[in-house]
Amino acid sequence: MKKIKIVLIALAILSMGGLAAAAETATPNVLLNPDKPGPGDIVIITVTGVTGPVEGKFGDKKLYFIPAKDSFTAVLGVDLFTEPGTYMLHIAASDKVLSNSVTVVQKKYPVQRLTLPKDMVELSPENEARADREQKKVAAIWPNETERIWNGNFINPREGEISTRFGLRRIINGITKNPHSGVDVAADEGQEVYAPNYGTVTLVDDQFFSGNSVILDHGQGIYTMFFHLSKVLVKEGQQVKKGDVIAHVGSTGRSTGAHLHWGVRVQGARVDPLLLIKLKLE
Ligand SMILES: [Zn+2]
Structure with a gap:
């Protein structure tokens, strides 16, 4: 033995x-x-x-x-x-x-030159301070490390024509503004916005520039955000499933008409949302 x-x-x-x-x-x-x-x-x-x-x-x-x-x-x-x-x-x-x-490598993004009335471009000191506070609040979200919640491919939160592409550089009255760090989807007021993947609602806020806003944390540094919403149907801390209706399209904040602006951060990096939904993920 x-x-x-x-x-x-x-x-x-x-x-x-x-x-x-x-x-x-x-x-x-x-x-x-x-x-x-x-x-x-x-x-x-x-x-x-x-x-x-x-x-x-x-x-x-x-x-x-x-x-x-x-x-x-x-x-x-x-x-x-x-x-x-x-x-x-x-x-x-x-x-x-x-x-x-x-x-x-270099990637060329289009440039748009606009001339707008001064009062549309210049902010009051109060609004500038508010926008600054809100920007800091949002920027504090990205460094958080969270477990993976996303599973499989990311889906389109709102089908529609892209009215403003990612990366567009705007020069307003001769001053270069921050490039467009998301995409604008042409949509009607009240149309549904879907969660692109499983996640946790990490921010619900009414902000000066982005109006009613929702940010989802999908884990492992992947975040999606949705701006100018007319109605928000979720609360901070809530878990959402892929395809859940999280909000309705609107024109709140600095917006000239109903549309969905949505953006993506990957470990804090601003990336093209249309690339995220094209990825084949396990
Ligand atoms: Zn936009």
Whole structure:
């Protein structure tokens, strides 16, 4: 009996050694899609030939790797304001450390020049202070680390024609404004807005620029936001399911007519929402 046990243990050790050797021979590989992103793009990073768990960083931004069959994938956001250049990508698996780089290339976004009456452009000191406070409140949301809630593909929150694209640079009365960091969907007042994925309602607020606003936290640094709403149907802290009606389209805040402005942040990076809903995610 004792002999059999020893043989079994020896066999087990041999087979473990065999497995370890197989893992070592696999060449670690990092694949970026797209391989040369531009500012505002979303990149899927796929790591193969390593043993998990896998951790990663892009600059100071944490990457969240999800295990798949033979690989690990992470969603990386390249902020709209990123200067073209080469950026370090640091990936650490339990058995290997892989240093890689991401080349961010130039991406041309359209420019729109507008001349507007002064009173439409200049804010009163009160409104400026309010807008500033609200901007700080929103900016404090992105660094929070939360568990993954999203599951599978992100869906379109509101079908419709895109009236203002992501990244449009506006020059109003000769002054360059912040680029458009979301998309405007042409829609009628009262039309439904759907949650693009599972998430937690992290902000419901009435803000100077964005009017009635909702921000959803989908976990792992992915947030979606919806502005100028006529009616909000959710409360802060509430869990939503993919496809739930969260609000109605409106024209609240600084808006000239009913439309849905929606935006996406990935680890704080402003990215094109239309790219998020095109991703094929597990
Ligand atoms: Zn907009």
